[in-house]
Amino acid sequence: MSALLDDTESCKAIKEACLRYLMRREHSQQELLQKVSAKGFVKQDIEQVIDELIDQGLQSDARFAESYARSRVHKGFGPLRIQAELQQRGVRHCPFDMAVEDIAGSWQELLEQVYIKKYGNETALDHKQKANRSRFLQQRGFPHELVHHLFKQLSL
CATH class of the missing domain: 1.10.10.10 (Winged helix-like DNA-binding domain superfamily/Winged helix DNA-binding domain)
Structure with missing residues (x-):
């Protein structure tokens, strides 16, 4: 007993x-x-x-993933980084794209916001500056394709 x-x-x-x-x-x-x-x-x-x-x-892991993703999106982190951090916390296969849609509209728009906040609208860049900025954005969790598209769009 x-x-x-x-x-x-x-x-x-x-x-x-x-x-x-x-x-x-x-x-x-x-x-x-x-x-x-x-x-x-x-x-x-x-x-x-x-x-x-x-x-x-x-x-609820789904609720946790949404809350966590929303917090990280507000801080300017991309989908790859958020997904990796969620996996470290034991959450797999929880969609969190709605967090970015609510906050920034799309991952591309969030990427642009992060870039402009960090670097402004400066477009005259040498190869080394472009590589450093690209590396920064990729470390933030944005895929190479989105970063490449951003640089194309900004004519860098």
Whole structure:
């Protein structure tokens, strides 16, 4: 009987910890698992509680992906970087293009905004400057094709 009580108390404590994290912001399943595991709880118990939270609609990787992507788009990051960061957080195959559509219209428009904010409208560039700017935009997560199209459009 005391083992059952311990299990119930443990699950209650796990759920409270998960809910505290989820009240602050959306978290992926993997993030919750890592954070609550660090508190010394048993992984199997944590997974069970997370599954219950998912069933209750309190945790959603899709919601997390949208929220995270929206935040990163606001900071001027591109689709490749956002996708890689989501995968690091355990979220795969969640569409997040609607975040950029709401904020900038399209990835190309976001790329233009990021470029102009960083470099202005200067168009007289040598090869080295163009390469540095291209590298910066690609590190921000924009595909080479979009960067190439931007440079063509700006006649760089």
